[in-house]
Amino acid sequence: MTLEQYLGARHTPGTAASYGREIAIYLSNCPGASSACFADVAAYLGALRQRYRSAATLNRILCSLKAYYAYLVASGQRSDDPARSVYLRDQRSRDVQLQDLFTPQELEVLLQRKERYAALSYRNRVLMSLLVYQGLQPAEIAQIRTTDIDLDAGTIHTAGTATTSARTLPLKPNQVLLFFAYLQDVRPALQKGKATDIFMLGIRGHAMKAADISKHVLRLYGELFAPRRVSAETIRQSVIANLLKAGHPLHLVQKFAGHKYPSSTERYRQSAVITLQSAVAQYHPMQ
Incomplete structure (x- = not known):
């Protein structure tokens, strides 16, 4: 099972494509991503805070990383998920307009x-x-x-x-x-x-x-x-x-x-x- 197949089976086409793009960017910036630990994932997101002020953008990136590591676990490439317990302090607005x-x-x-x-x-x-x-x-x-x-x-x-x-x-x-x-x-x-x-x-x-x-x-x-x-x-x-x-x-x-x-x-x-x-x-x- 490829990453694309994994994302496509669990998300809408638009979400799968968005996650795929964010994962590709992550992998290009972090060559050792497949063996990263909790601190590595948290540090990557911490660096992105300097670039993005939107909690929604940061949350989308985090969801993409969670999907990537969930795929590695599901496909047997890892036994642990370093992104599973990573959460943002930022709270996306849940107000109904x-x-x-x-x-x-x-x-x-x-x-x-x-x-x-x-x-x-x-x-x-x-x-x-x-x-x-x-x-x-x-x-x-x-x-x-x-x-x-x-x-x-x-x-x-x-x-x-x-x-x-x-x-x-x-x-x-x-x-x-x-x-x-x-x-x-x-x-x-x-x-x-x-x-x-x-x-x-x-x-x-x-x-x-x-x-x-x-x-x-x-x-x-x-x-x-x-x-x-x-x-x-x-x-x-x-x-x-x-x-x-x-x-x-x-x-x-x-x-x-x-x-x-x-x-x-x-x-x-x-x-x-x-x-x-x-x-x-x-x-x-x-x-």
Whole structure:
């Protein structure tokens, strides 16, 4: 197994390419990288602090190095991982940019896009409804199987991911009819005889991966509300923020979103933004 194959099997194409570039730079600057110790990795990152002030950039480089040494361990070239316990003091901002999110009415617009081909129109409406109504992540949508859909009960089950918990969510009434048509007629046409129980299929009958879903949203909807960017992430963030703004209890929104910790849901509260806006209005009124 090559490094490229290892990265490609564990990351999206974009992330794998980015990690590959950073690893190549690391190897060119540190010829003895394959036998480096913890202090060597920490010293390399310390030197980069003089060049890069962005915590996000440094974190990307560190993640690349962690991937490199994880590959060496997985391929039997090393028995220890010198980068595993290396962490940055810098904290990347986890603030949700609430001012860039979308209202429930704007999210509904995403479900009304016209398609040239009827089959793709149904598939895309099913996909977008899972983002707009259930607030699922692309990785969660990609692993849904036909057996996870219970139209009689009107529910959908997601197995969760490394960052979200497994949960069963209700479907909207209009989704039940939409999913029925997709499962009965549209999906078999897309499947083209291929043996798969993955729910979301591409035009050639292959299972849609998380990266495919993210790219699909950006390509078809990304500029719809410019300069705000429509992505699978901002749609999910909007759904969660709108539930809290509507007054739903924090613990119920946490369960709906699959957040493992209440603090993850707390980031979506509007109160801090409203307080800031009130202060601006009080001390800097627009005349």
